[in-house]
Amino acid sequence: MADDAQGATTPVLPPERRTAGQEHVPGNVLVSIGALLLGMLLAALDQTIVSTALPTIVSDLGGLEHLSWVVTAYMLAATAATPLWGKLGDQYGRKRLFQAAIVIFLIGSALCGLAQNMPELIGFRALQGLGGGGLMVLSMAIVGDLVPPRDRGRYQGLFGAVFGATSVLGPLLGGLFTEHLSWRWVFYINLPVGAVALVVIATVLRLPPKRTRHVIDYLGTFLIASVATCLVLVASLGGTTWDWGSPQIIGLAVLGAVLTVVFVMVERRAAEPVLPLKLFRIRTFTLSAVISFIVGFAMFGAMTFLPTFLQVVHGISPTMSGVHMLPMVIGLLLASTASGQIVSRTGRWKVFPIAGTGVTALGLLLLAHLDEHSSTTEMSGFFFVFGLGLGLVMQVLVLIVQNAVGYEDLGVATSGATFFRSIGASFGVAVFGSVFSNRLADQLTDAFRGVRLPSGVSADSLAADPRGIQSLPSSLRPDVLHAYASAITDVFLYAAPVAVVGFVLAWFLREDRLRASVTTPDVTETLASNPVERTSYDEVCRALSVLGSREGRREIYRTITERAGYDLRPATSWLLLRIKRYGSVEPAVLAERGPVPLTVIIEAARQVEERHLATRAGLDLSLTPQGEEVAERLSRAREDSLAQLLGDWWGPDRPTDLVQLVKELNGELCGSEREQPYDGGPAQRFA
Structure with missing residues (x-):
């Protein structure tokens, strides 16, 4: 029998069956979702698009020693602003705050494009990061206002796809703009995209006037x-x-x-701490936070300096340096997706943080062996191993933190894990930059000891602007390129022991049994350089919506039928829940619009009539009083099966919002995702 999970369209509920939140959904939800995706695209792209442009930016503005701050300023500002955007959006309305975040981001982007020196660029990047943090948080939160709980997993999956795409496209686009236009277009490109998002949000987006009071920390x-x-x-x-x-x-x-x-x-x-200290009393959270810090340290430090290695040492164009980075991104995405799926299916997770930190350390050691003579194949292989290690551990760290805390701390623990990765990223880029600057100065000084240099050329000038290498005599260039190669690869060598610390700590994680309601995190939680703040309700809603659609196979109807105490066919239970939802149904139209074959529906219809659970009025089936009772018990059994997934969160003191979520999901999941509901009328046809 086909199942609920096969459908791909969102049901459009008749007015009398919509919830209060859905009454405010605009006529074309996809347009609003598209505008939110554009906002998320802007923030996600600016985490990766700058990396391949950095060598050119430094050459133009000078200040190679401050290269890392172009990345760090954005990350620090976005990370610090994240919890504020989330709570201010709850308190004052998300639409207005989202528009403000877009405006701040666009102003920052325009100023970055106009920057005339490194201090200006760094300051404007911080302003851009303030807006970027809001785009990340509020776009995800608004999805929860627009769509019902059952469909949030699917829509939030679109945001995950945007992150995956920008991880690949960011370095490529950064290289293309830098090579064929100007590095300034890395920032200017945000202006038209952001303007479109701003106009669409202003004209189309309608949100319910829902406010939550907070004591903002x-x-x-x-x-x-x-x-x-x-x-x-x-x-x-x-x-x-x-x-x-x-x-x-x-x-x-x-x-x-x-x-x-x-x-x-x-x-x-x-009253509402930005980072509750009680979380650190949970060993799993504390260890995961430290490992997250280490992963961020290694990942963003490497992603910042690898383009410099490719462009300066190997003379690769900005565009092609983005192509050369793809093996690392592909390895990260493959391992991240696979590890999350395996953990969700098997419930076993400890092997992944151990393997991930170990492979990351190996990847850093391999990167430390690169030099100016390394082949493309060798570099691609090393990049892939490094990405593979990061991917093995990133998905799982969020998942095990969610598994270790109580319901009331689920949201803040999730954002806390990614918060530490963000701080690790900022710290890693800064440390890598410091090591690189020191090593480069020493290497260039050694290379030029006793050598007569051309007028205007010195170790300091070459350290500040790598374009000066082209003006050197051919006899001096190999030594300078080797100095750059050694300075960058030494960075990876010094980072390897940090990854080894993560590997050792991973062995001390305790592999608790995985809750049924803990599922693979969104890609936004995996790839985002700053945390995406969500409430405990949001996290459980996402998990149950995924499980709810995934469990909608023939087996679930057999299970809920047994739980309710009946000996009906699974298809009969399915049909009874459809009749209960819509009042009356015509089997032929159910088969036409839904995922279940007509022959199966006819057998189910015969059984409901034989058992006097439904009667015919023309072509339509309607429930009898006995059928109403059976359908109600089936619905309660479905609700119980959802509640069972919550495990120890569904205790005597369970919060009311969790109870309401289960009831709401149960009501939605009693209908098929593929079929469209009746719109009323004499024949009760599907809309």
């Missing part, structure tokens, strides 16, 4: 952003701009420590 948000900034400044400026023992670096380190203590004190008293 402004001080906690400010403090955790300040602590992260101090750490990143110490990592990026220590040993380059200032000596490690200088008053500035010591002062930043002391300030970071003091702010950390203040943050802990504030969070203990906060």
Whole structure:
């Protein structure tokens, strides 16, 4: 028998059967979803499109030692702003906040394109990141306002697809714009796309006037952003701009420590803390947070400096450097998808963080062996291994955190895991940048010792602008290219022990039994460089919507029939729930519009009539009083099966929003995803 999960269209409910939230859905939901996807596209693209343009940006604006901050400024701002955007959207309305996020992002993009020096670009990237954080959070939250719980998994899957696409397209587009237009178009391209999204959102999007009051933890948000900034400044400026023992670096380190203590004190008293400290009493969460930090450290550090290696050392064009990065992205996506699916099917997950951190460490060691003579095949293979390691661990870290916490902390624990990866990414890019700058200065000084250089050329000038390599005599170029290659690959060598620490910590994770309601996370939670804030309700809704559609096979109708205590055919139970939902149905039209063959429906119709569960009025079947009772018990059995998936969250003190979600999903899942409901009228035909 065909099942509920085979359908791909969203049912359009008759007015009398819509929930309050659905009454406000605009006539063309897809247009609104499309505008949200454009907003998400902007934020996702700016995480990856800049990497292949960085060498050219540095050559144009100077300041190679500040290269990492072009990436770090965006990540830090987006990460710090994420919890604020989510709660402000709840409190003041998401549409208005989403429009504000687009405007801030577009202003930041325009200013980035106009930047005349590195400090300006870094400041404007931070402004862009503030808007980008809002685009990420609010676009996902608005989907929950637009579509019913059963369909959210499918629509949120579209956002995951956008992330997957931008991971591949970002480096390619960055290279194309840089090579054929200007690096400034990496930012200017956001303006027309954002303008379209802004117009569509303003004219089409209609959201229910739903508000949630929050006690927003402004001080906690400010403090955790300040602590992260101090750490990143110490990592990026220590040993380059200032000596490690200088008053500035010591002062930043002391300030970071003091702010950390203040943050802990504030969070203990906060009504709605940005990061509840009680989560750190859960060993699995704490270990996962540290491993997430390490994964972010390795992933974004490598993604920032590999294009520089390809373009400067191997002379590859910006566009082709994006192509050369594809094996890493493909390895990441393949391993991430496969590991998530395997864990969801088997319930066993511990092998993946162990294998993932181990393969990531191996990948970093392989990258450390690259030099100016490495072949394309060798580089592609090493990139693929590195991406494979990251992919094996990234999906699973979010999943095991969700499995370790109670319902009330599910949302904040999910965003907390990705928050630590974001901080790790910012820290990693800064540390990689500092190591690279120091090693490059030393390598160039050694290369030019005792060598007479052309006028205007020095180790400092070549470190600031790699284009100067082209003006060197052919006899000097190999040494300079080797200096660049060694400086970049040393970065990977120093990062490998950090990945090994993650590998060791992964062995201490305790493999608790996987909850039935914990499913593979969205790609947005896996690939996003900043956390996507969602509530506990949102997370359970996503999980149950996926399970609800996945379980809609013949077996579920056999199961709920047995649970209800009847000996009906599974198809008969399916038919009774359809009649209950629509009042009356015509079997031939059910077969025409739905996924179940006519012969199966006819057998089911014969049984409901033989058992006096339904009567005919012309061609239509309607429930008898006995049939109403049977259908009601079947519906309750379906509700019980959904509740059972929640496991220990469905305890005596279960929250009311969880109860309401199960009832709402049960009502929706009693109909087929493929069939379209009746629109009324004498013949009760399908709309």
